Amino acid sequence: MKITDVKTLVMGTSWRNLTFVTVETDEGISGISEARMVNRTDALLAYLNGVKHRHVIGNDPFNIEDLYLRMFRNDYGRAGEIVSTGISLIEIACWDIIGKVVNQPVYRLIGGACREKIKAYANGWYKVERTAEEFHAAAKEVIKKGYKALKFDPFGAGNYELEHDEKQRSISLVEAVRDAVGEDVEILVEMHGRFSPSTAVEIARELEPFKPSWVEEPVPPDNLAALAKAERKINIPVATGERLYNKYEYRELINMQAADILQPDITQTGGLLETKKIAAMGDMCYMLVAPHNVGGPVSTATSLHFAASTPNFKIQEHFNDFSESWVKEAAIGCPEVVDGYFSLPSGPGLGVTLNEDLIKEHPYRELFFNLWQDDWHRRQVEE
Helix, strand or coil: CCEEEEEEEEEECCCCEEEEEEEEECCCCCEEEEEECCCCHHHHHHHHHHHHHHHHCCCCCCCHHHHHHHHHHCCCCCCCHHHHHHHHHHHHHHHHHHHHHHCCEHHHHCCCCCCCEEEEEECCCCCCCCCHHHHHHHHHHHHHCCCCEEEECCCCCCEEECCHHHHHHHHHHHHHHHHHHCCCCEEEEECCCCECHHHHHHHHHHHHHHCCCEEECCCCCCCHHHHHHHHCCCCCCEEECCCCCCHHHHHHHHHCCCCCEECCCCCCCCCHHHHHHHHHHHHCCCCEECCCCCCCHHHHHHHHHHHHHCCCECCEEECHHHCCHHHHHHEECCCCEECCEEECCCCCECCCEECHHHHHHCCCCCCCCCCCCCCHHHHHHHC
């Protein structure tokens, strides 16, 4: 079996463009994948168009390790976000092909089931005005959907520190959410890499009464020593990793013991096999893994195969119950969240099929996603 082509489709939504990839073979079996690329979709498409001729077309989709190595190494330059995402898209689609050939779901090919169901947490639900009343009401709606965990970013614009009034406002939103959901629901607090170590520690201390299950990316991702400095003084579990793009970057994080929960994005770290390696590295230090997932139904299905087969998996991020209703319709077959859990995906392959006609009805959009603008939450409400 040989790969004959790599094709792309982009679907635009109010705040993200989703890139879908189809890898075709000479035996008529194709595999699919999908990723969300922040503000750089055009660059991703250009990379895929080039790399398919250099390293992909003409190769056996079963030779995943060799294909990854040549894409990662043989272009010489270091693989950042765009390259790692492109590699991931090819790798995941190859797993989909392999699963279809052997008529098995992917998770059975990468370790088999470690659990019977997969816990989910809701994200994207808090696109409301930043008031305690609005966050309280929105959190109540999440619980009505059956979720037993939810994540949110209560903070406004900030760079290393917050003004006193803004900090108190942010803390009040966390208090409102905890009051809305009660003690038995997990809340997860996103910091989006805004803060200096000292500010992160200070804010985390004020969050302790509300018992969040983690604080996420408390400092910018570029200096892991600064993260370790903060982690040593933060009494809440620290989660991070969505902006690390390969196992070598994770090695430094793990060696420093600078986090409790790893958050690799399977669509940006080289694919399923590389993310399994990252999880195994973390497992040696008793770290849990909660994959970052801001994509649509194919990205979610990919994450579920990883979750099903990874011993130190914790919980799965999910946006698509709180976005445009047609996003989930871009591919059929992805399990739904029921009473806070996904069921295991069914195969063969990833178990999902693209709805190309619907994707084409929602073309690429010119978007600029910037969490550090003061009006970000307002713009989300208007959209």
